[in-house]
Amino acid sequence: MEPDRPVGSSEVLIVGAGPVGVALGCDLLQRGVRVRLVDSAAAPAPAPRSRAVLVWPRTLELLRGIGVAERLAATGHRLTGIGYRSEGRLLGRAAVDRIADTPYPFAATLPQYETERLLLERLAELGGTVERGVVLEDLRQDARGVTARLRHPDGNEEQAHARWLVGADGAHSSVRKKLGIGFDGDTVDVTFGIADAPIDGPAARDTLHYCYTADGALGVVPLPDGLFRVAISIPHRDPAEPPPAGVFAEALRRRAPGLGELGEPRWTGSFRVRCRIADRFRDGHCFLAGDAAHIISPAGGQGMNYGLQDAFNLGWKLAGVLRGTLDAAVLDSYHRERHAAVARVAAVTAAQTRWGMIAGGPRRVLRDTLVRGAALGGLLRRRIAPMMAQTDVSYAADGLRRARPGHPRPGDRLPVFAPAAPEAPEALGAPEALGGPAAPATSAAPADPALDRDGFTVLVRRPSGPSGPAGADDRGSAAVAAALAGRPAVVRTVDDTASATLLRAFGPRPVLVALRPDGHVQYVAPATRSGLADLVRHLDGLAPRTRTAPEPAAARG
Structure with missing residues (x-):
């Protein structure tokens, strides 16, 4: 091995160039922060494989601040509601398009590699790059910041110094492990099979379908290009062996009768979910974000969105500290705010996962009765839709209790947004752009x-x-x-x-x-x-x- 490369210096070193790391890089670059972004992978994840496919309204609001929301909305397919079904019968629908206090009253669906592509395009426009094949070997902290030992693809090593380091390097985070941060979690342990395929039948293309049956749960998410993401709970299996297409076709027939027949999948895969939350999201000059900090059940498609919210919670605080307008103590709020928000959504999605695993009997009757009652009483529209859309996220001390209209509290989200990007398409709700009927007038x-x-x-x-x-x-x-x-x-x-x-x-x-x-x-x-x-x-x-x-x-x- 040749001698170490010269010491490199940046204000923020981001380890991990998935959606969370790149979004944080864009946010910091836009604020004038010197950022370095490294990733151990030689290239982004290839198409067509993609785990995350949903981007909810609150995430779009935040992405608007870095000039990505309109691009993403125009590329994706629009969902306006969430339907809950049991044994083929619709129990109720949570209408996302009835949420009045957002400029994005829909969820955009698109493969994660498309989300990453749009974020990387924006990163390049802001002058940022990703150093690929760079592995974090070790890190140490002192009063001045962090020194990271990085190994490059040619085998040479570098001692890189940064004031702050952010680990956005996924579920198996090297940053988290090297900091010795615990990663405990919920008892939910379930394997999901996923497939992207066309469906020949009446499955509504403006609705995220949750289907409960005695055979197990199934989710159907409309995607661009006439495809659907089909997700099913299956027995644990080797993730290296893709489930056969017939597994999904049979599951759609048995668990979602009336939605249609599954066509030939573009791809299939499986992954095992063990929900985890890091003990702390900050350690001195180091932070954790995204899957490095938390893994939640995929029920509801909240995981990537909550990781992106980590990025936008942290970015303005780091920039303010580096620019001398904020005291470093403000960074202590990152763990407090994001850990509480993630713990809340993790409990909700874990419960939703368990609900989908109810096989039958009195518990199934109770579940169905509760969902039907919530629909008839308007609870799905008033509470569940904003919760899924993440527009109810609050950092208030009593954030679990909804704020009274007309009485904003510190930590509450208010419907005030960054200006839309200058190149944003004017007809945001046009069917050609979003794969559905024209959007209703927004609240702005x-x-x-x-x-x-x-x-x-x-x-x-x-x-x-x-x-x-x-x-x-x-x-x-x-x-x-x-x-x-x-x-x-x-x-x-x-x-x-x-x-x-x-x-x-x-x-x-x-x-x-x-x-x-x-x-x-x-x-x-x-x-x-x-x-x-x-x-x-x-x-x-x-x-x-x-x-x-x-x-x-x-x-x-």
Whole structure:
């Protein structure tokens, strides 16, 4: 072996170039961070094999911030609802297209290799590259950051230094193992067979179908090009041996009667699911994201989406710390927020997996009765659809309890989004682009404020008529802007011309809401002089401890 290569340096080293690692790389590059992205694989996963196929509305909202959402939506196929069936009978449907507070009232389906292709295209546009065939051999941390020993395809090794390291290197993460982080999990242990094939029959192409029978569970996901993803629970088997096509054809006939007959699959495969969550998502200067941090049941297609949410939760925090606008203590919130969110969805998807394994008897009757009752009572539309769409994700301290309309809490998601990419197709809902009927009108209004990508967006709720000392008019917004001068924040007004969904989220009272770059609430204060002073003090508390914050204008009188 030749001597070590020269020491390389970057601000963030990302190990793993799947969707999560590449999305994080795009987010950081767009914020001006020096990023290095390495992957042990010599090339991306080849077509047609693909495990993840669903991208839910909340993920599209976040991908919009890096200019990928519209490309992905135009490439994929649109699903507008989730149907629950038992022994061939439809129990109920959760309507994703009835979710009013998102510009993406649908799930986009496409193979994971297509998602990766679009993300890699965007990475290249931002000046990023992936170093392939580079293996993490070891890492060590000190007060300055992380030094990683990397082995290149030619066998030479390099000592690479970075301020921060992110392990997005999958379920068998080298980063997690080298940090000694535990990876415990749920008792769910099930093997799924998957096939992509056409279906000759009446299976609706706008619906994700969950089918429960005494023989086991089955999921049917419409894909582009007239294909369907068929996923079934099967006995444990060697994943190197693809299940025969007949297994899926028979399962479709027995577990989803009435949906149609399976055609010749493009490919088949199987994988065994053992749900796991890392003990901690941060260790000093190192972080875990995606499958390196958590593996959840594939029921509901949530896994890749939650990994991408990891990336967008972490990206703005790392960039703020590196740019000197945020104190490093803000990074402690990454584990707290994402671990809680993942634990919640892991419990839900594990329960859904167990529900699909109920063979019969009183438990089956109870399950079917509960689903049917939830459909008749509107619970599928009000709770299950937002949960599957991930628009109900909250980092609030009591995030399991839904926020009251008009009373946003720190950690809640608000329907305020980054501007769409300039090259976004105008007819986002066109049948040609999305494989279905035209989309309904979305919740956005021209007067809705846009989310700032780089700092906090402070929204001043300004109802018509007199409101309060902090500002019911443009002078009030100007006063807020003056008070926040020199801080990483922009001020925008929410008046009565905003969309109904945004007004419902705020309520009629004058209020100041600071939004994070990922669209979650950072702080809420009344629109008064004292409320503004509290907001300024809160934002100053997030600044690096060594920096002298400007004096709040409200305090100067």
